[in-house]
Amino acid sequence: MSAMTKVKSIAVALFAGSFLAVSPAIADDEAEQFIQAVLDEAEPYLTSEEEQIQFDGIKQLVDKYVDMRRVGLFTLGQYARQMTPEQKETYLPLFKDYATQIYQNSLSNYAGERLTVTGSIDRSERDIIVNSKIVNPQPGSQLADMVVHWRVYRDRDGNLGVVDAGADNIWLAIEQRSQFTSVIANNGGPPAGINALIDQLKKQTSE
């Protein structure tokens, strides 16, 4: 390394350091332990040979740990505040069924694998990203290097819940919000658009 590049890298390091000092993204031990416990609980289901056991197990975990109400409102984007109470009452359970299906489909890709927490980054005190990875992946597996993220939200009372899951920075709830807001907007906006969304969710979850 020449003297000049050395000076440059020190300057870069100092510059980066000054940022770190300003916005400390720190790990959240409690959130990491929370997710590790969920993953440990998921292990027997994911390693089961029977698809039905996998699906039922994932559903049970989703019921227990995913904050579906918060996610359901998030996926409506700006329309969340424009819903009538009746619409909300119909929408939220349908969303729960739909999102559970998606979790079942996505997580069953990891059948036979065991996931473990590798670290966490807090976006704020309440909003924490926990990262996980496959332990001893099958050789040649496409999932080997994939980072599986869990977005954990700490509510006012300090309870933790999962609000989103993603792989390599592609997030499910963000994709769902893109779809839902698009369906609402393309069907004339609220309230008709929200009814259209509800109808489509009904159709999708009854199949």
Added chain:
Amino acid sequence: MKKLIWTITGLFALSTGAAQAQISDAGGADAFAEDLKNANAQVDAGAVYDPWEGFNRKMFSVNNAIDKAVLVPAAKGYRAVTHKKQRKGLRNLLANARTPVILINDILQGEFKRAGQTAGRFAINTTIGFGGMGDPAERIGVPQHAEDFGQTLAVWGVNSGPYLYLPLFGPSSVRGGFGAVGDIAMDPLTWIRTDAAALTRYSRAGSTALALREPLIEPLADIEANSLDYYASLRSFYWQSRTREIANGRTNFDDLPDIGDFEEFDELE
């Protein structure tokens, strides 16, 4: 080569022009400039700026029809007559042939370490990897990475502009469209002006389409089956993964949309 670049530039201009026509009620070029400006001002994290949705959806349904009628059956046929290892070999070969373009873009982005890896991979895989069929470089710890001129433009600070769904090319942005033209210009095969080179180019384009589509047969069918709006679903998946590619896999969770801004609902409980 010039002719080809002009054709592609023309196609691209035509499609942006057509997209522009979609917003004609707002008034031509001014509205177009306005869309580009709004794309830069986009603040809603995670959302995709798509002012030309009408045009994009039409192109999407055209591509989708071609995909179902031609590409998927061809990809299934390709899967039926080849072995998994052969398909991996072809994917490696095509990836290796793309290395010069990746190398130029690594350098243009100032990613010299990655440029070194790219050059090393090319040397190793072309020789002991039998012209690129194998990927020994991966096994000795120099993994593959992709790079294109659209990403280079992003690194240079060019904003993405609105989402743009291009015929045949698929999901992109205004920046990505220009990037695609740049990549073709960077490709050594474009520089050689013989019939053999042209034939190679076309057959490579065809085999690339097959090799890329084949592993996606099930995942894309799954997404289509599970989505309420296939177009919006793919748009979001594309945009999210593109953002990550441009950052070369470095994660930045600050850009995620806030999920906890429904505290007011908590009080209603």
